[in-house]
Amino acid sequence: MSAGSHLAKSDHVTRPRETLAWGIVAVLAALAVVIVILGIALGSTWLAPEKVVAVLLGSGERKDQLIVLQLRTPRVAIAVLSGGAIAVAGYLLQKVTRNSLASPGVLGVLDGAALGVIIFLAVFSNESNALVIPIQWQPVAALIGAVLAIAAVFILSGNQASSAIRLLMFGIAVAAVAKAATMILMLVGPIYRTTQAARWIAGSVNEINWTEVSIVFASVVPLLLLVLAISRHLRPADLDEVSVRGIGLNLPVFRIFVFFLAAALTAVAVCFVGAVGFVGLMAPHMARMLVGRAVVPAVIASFLLGAIMLTGADLIVRALFAPTEVPAGTVTAVVGTPYFLYLLMRKEKTSG
Amino acid sequence: MSSFATAGTWKSARDWRLYAGLAAALCVALLSSLLFGYRIYTPADLWQAATAFDGSEAHIVIRDHRLPRAIIAPICGAALGVAGVIMQTLARNRIASPDTLGVNAGASLAVVAASALLGVDSIAGLSLASATGALLTSLLVFAIASTAGGLSPLRIVLVGVTIAGLFHALVEVVLTVREAELDQLLFWLSGAFVDRPLVLATGGSLFVAAGLLMAVFLVRPLDIMQTDDATARTLGAPLGLVRAGCIVCVSLLTGAAVAMAGPVAFVGLVVPHAARRLVGLNHGAQIAAAALCGALYATVADVIARFVIYPLEAPVGAVTAVVGGVLLIVLLRRRAA
Numbered sequence: 001m002s003a004g005s006h007l008a009k010s011d012h013v014t015r016p017r018e019t020l021a022w023g024i025v026a027v028l029a030a031l032a033v034v035i036v037i038l039g040i041a042l043g044s045t046w047l048a049p050e051k052v053v054a055v056l057l058g059s060g061e062r063k064d065q066l067i068v069l070q071l072r073t074p075r076v077a078i079a080v081l082s083g084g085a086i087a088v089a090g091y092l093l094q095k096v097t098r099n100s101l102a103s104p105g106v107l108g109v110l111d112g113a114a115l116g117v118i119i120f121l122a123v124f125s126n127e128s129n130a131l132v133i134p135i136q137w138q139p140v141a142a143l144i145g146a147v148l149a150i151a152a153v154f155i156l157s158g159n160q161a162s163s164a165i166r167l168l169m170f171g172i173a174v175a176a177v178a179k180a181a182t183m184i185l186m187l188v189g190p191i192y193r194t195t196q197a198a199r200w201i202a203g204s205v206n207e208i209n210w211t212e213v214s215i216v217f218a219s220v221v222p223l224l225l226l227v228l229a230i231s232r233h234l235r236p237a238d239l240d241e242v243s244v245r246g247i248g249l250n251l252p253v254f255r256i257f258v259f260f261l262a263a264a265l266t267a268v269a270v271c272f273v274g275a276v277g278f279v280g281l282m283a284p285h286m287a288r289m290l291v292g293r294a295v296v297p298a299v300i301a302s303f304l305l306g307a308i309m310l311t312g313a314d315l316i317v318r319a320l321f322a323p324t325e326v327p328a329g330t331v332t333a334v335v336g337t338p339y340f341l342y343l344l345m346r347k348e349k350t351s352g
Numbered sequence: 353m354s355s356f357a358t359a360g361t362w363k364s365a366r367d368w369r370l371y372a373g374l375a376a377a378l379c380v381a382l383l384s385s386l387l388f389g390y391r392i393y394t395p396a397d398l399w400q401a402a403t404a405f406d407g408s409e410a411h412i413v414i415r416d417h418r419l420p421r422a423i424i425a426p427i428c429g430a431a432l433g434v435a436g437v438i439m440q441t442l443a444r445n446r447i448a449s450p451d452t453l454g455v456n457a458g459a460s461l462a463v464v465a466a467s468a469l470l471g472v473d474s475i476a477g478l479s480l481a482s483a484t485g486a487l488l489t490s491l492l493v494f495a496i497a498s499t500a501g502g503l504s505p506l507r508i509v510l511v512g513v514t515i516a517g518l519f520h521a522l523v524e525v526v527l528t529v530r531e532a533e534l535d536q537l538l539f540w541l542s543g544a545f546v547d548r549p550l551v552l553a554t555g556g557s558l559f560v561a562a563g564l565l566m567a568v569f570l571v572r573p574l575d576i577m578q579t580d581d582a583t584a585r586t587l588g589a590p591l592g593l594v595r596a597g598c599i600v601c602v603s604l605l606t607g608a609a610v611a612m613a614g615p616v617a618f619v620g621l622v623v624p625h626a627a628r629r630l631v632g633l634n635h636g637a638q639i640a641a642a643a644l645c646g647a648l649y650a651t652v653a654d655v656i657a658r659f660v661i662y663p664l665e666a667p668v669g670a671v672t673a674v675v676g677g678v679l680l681i682v683l684l685r686r687r688a689a
Contacts, residue, residue: 156685160687165506169510174681180542188661277517321529327524334522341496344511
C-alpha cells in the first residue's frame with residue numbers, strides 16, 4: 001500500500017484534493033466520450049465523427065443512422081458498460097481484501113461466470129439449438145457461477161486469504177478447474193452453443209444486439225447505484241477488524257455483501273462479452289493513482305477508465321485485424337501482463 | 353515431505369518391485385488405450401489387426417487411430433513428468449511445473465507461430481521451434497524471477513502463470529487470424545493425443561530421448577541441488593552449469609511433448625508428486641518413477657477423455673487440468689509451497 005501511505009498524509013487537506021479528484025473525473029469522462037465517438041466512427045467504412053455526433057443527437061442521414069444505431073453503437077455500448085462494471089468490481093475487491101493484486105480475473109470470478117453461462121446454454125437449449133427460456137436469464141446463470149467461484153476461493157483458502165499472493169494462487173487453481181470444465185462443455189453442445197460460447201475463450205464484443213445491451217444496462221446501473229450507496233462504508237473497510245468494529249460496522253457481513261456485489265457486477269458485465277482479463281486489475285489501480293482515496297470519485301473514475309480500456313482495446317483489434325474478429329481481451333492481456341508483473345515485483349516486501 | 357525422505361538409501365528390492373508394478377500397469381493402460389473408445393474391441397480383434405490385417409473398419413481404427421495415440425500419449429507423459437521433477441528441484445518449489453512456469457505456453461506459441469506465420473511444416477522443424485520456445489520462456493521466467501534477489505516460490509509461479517496467460521492470448525490471435533476452426537483451436541489449446549500422425553512420435557521421441565539422456569547425467573547434481581546454494585557449491589556442484597543443463601533438458605522434454613500433443617495441462621505438476629511419494633527424494637529413482645508414472649497417467653487420462661462426454665471426445669488436457677487444479681488446491685492448503 002505504498003500509494004496509500006503517502007495519500008493518507010494529504011488527508012487533512014481534503015478540500016482541494018477532492019476538487020482535484022472531481023476535475024480528473026471530468027477529464028476522464030471527456031476522454032471516454034471521445035473514445036466512444038471514435039469507436040462508432042471506425043469500422044468497415046469510416047464515418048466522420050461529426051456525422052456520428054449528429055446521429056447520436058437525433059438527426060443525420062438515414063444511411064448513417066442505420067450504421068450507427070444498428071451496427072456500431074451496440075458494440076461500443078456493451079464495451080463501455082462491461083469494461084466499466086468489471087473495473088468497479090475490481091475496485092471493490094481490491095478495497096475490501098486490502099490486496100492491490102486482486103481482480104475478478106485472478107479470483108476465479110471470470111471463469112466461474114463463464115462456466116455458469118456455458119451450463120446455462122447447454123441445459124436450456126433444445127434439439128434445434130434454440131434457447132427454451134428467455135435470454136434474460138443468462139446473467140443470472142453467470143452470477144451464480146461467479147458467486148460460487150469466489151466463494152470456493154475464499155472457503156478453500158481459509159485463513160490463508162489474508163496473504164495477497166496465496167489468495168491469488170487459490171484463485172488460479174479454481175479458475176483452472178472451471179476453465180477445463182468450460183472447455184469440455186463447449187465441445188458437448190452443437191455448433192450454435194459453441195460459437196455463442198466462443199466469446200468466452202478470450203472476451204470479445206462483436207455480434208452484440210440491442211436486447212443484450214439493454215439487459216446489461218438494466219442490471220449494471222442499479223448495481224452501480226448500490227455501490228455508490230454503500231461507498232460511505234467502503235472507506236473504513238480497509239481498516240483492520242478491531243477499528244472497524246469500533247465504528248459499528250459488521251465487517252464480515254459487509255465484506256460478504258461487497259464480494260457479492262463485485263461478483264454480480266462481473267457476471268453481468270461478462271455474460272455477453274466474455275472473460276476480458278486485466279481491466280479489473282488495471283483500471284482501479286489507475287483510478288486510485290489519479291484520484292486518491294476518496295471513494296465516490298474513485299468508483300466513477302474506475303468505471304470510466306474500464307470503459308475507456310475496453311472500448312479502446314476493441315478499437316485496436318478492429319483497426320489492426322479487420323475484417324477478422326480478434327477478441328478484444330487479447331489487447332487487454334498484452335497490456336495487462338507486464339503491468340501485473342510490475343506490480344508483483346514491486347510488492348516483493350509483502351511476501352506470500 | 354520429510355516422512356518420505358529416504359534419499360540415498362537405495363532399497364533396491366522394493367524399488368524394483370515398484371517399477372515392475374508401474375510397468376505392468378502401463379501395459380494394461382496401453383492395452384485399454386487400444387481397445388476402448390467410441391467402439392470397444394476385443395483382444396482378439398487386436399491380435400488379428402496385428403497379425404492378419406484385412407482392411408476392415410476395426411483394423412483400420414486400431415492401426416490408424418488407436419495405435420498412434422497409444423504411442424504418443426506415454427511418450428508425452430513421460431517427458432512432461434521428468435521435466436516436472438527437474439523443474440521442481442531447480443526452482444526449489446513444489447508447485448513448479450512446465451505449466452505453472454509458462455514453459456508449455458511458450459512452446460505452444462512457438463509451434464503455432466512457426467507453422468502459421470513462417471510456414472514450417474516438417475516434424476523436426478516444429479519440434480525445434482517448440483523446444484526453442486520452451487527454452488526462451490524458461491530463460492525469461494527465471495530471469496524475471498531472479499531479479500530483486502530471487503522471488504518467493506509462489507511469486508515465481510504467479511509470474512509463470514501470467515506469462516502463460518499472455519501466450520495463450522497470442523496463440524488465439526494467430527489461430528483466429530489464420531481462421532482455424534473453433535473446435536480445432538479448443539483442442540490444440542488444451543492438448544490432445546487424438547489424430548496426431550505417427551511421424552510426430554518418431555520426430556518427437558528423438559528430442560525426448562536426448563532430454564532423458566541429459567536427465568540421467570543430471571541425477572547427481574540434482575541430488576546436490578536439493579540443498580541450498582552454498583552447500584551445493586561446497587559439495588562441488590558447478591551451479592551455473594547445472595542450472596543451464598536443467599533448463600536445456602526441460603526445454604527439450606517440454607518442447608517435444610508440446611510439439612506432439614499441444615500443452616497437456618498439469619501433467620508436469622501432478623507426476624513429480626506421485627513419483628516422490630513412491631520412491632522418495634533420490635533423483636535417480638524419482639526420474640525413473642516419474643517417467644513411468646507420467647506415461648501411465650497420460651495414457652489413462654487419454655482413455656478417460658474418450659468417455660467423459662461420450663460419444664464425443666474431450667481434450668485430454670481438460671481432464672488433466674481438473675486433476676491438476678485440485679492437486680494444486682490440496683498442495684496450497686497443506687502449505688506445501
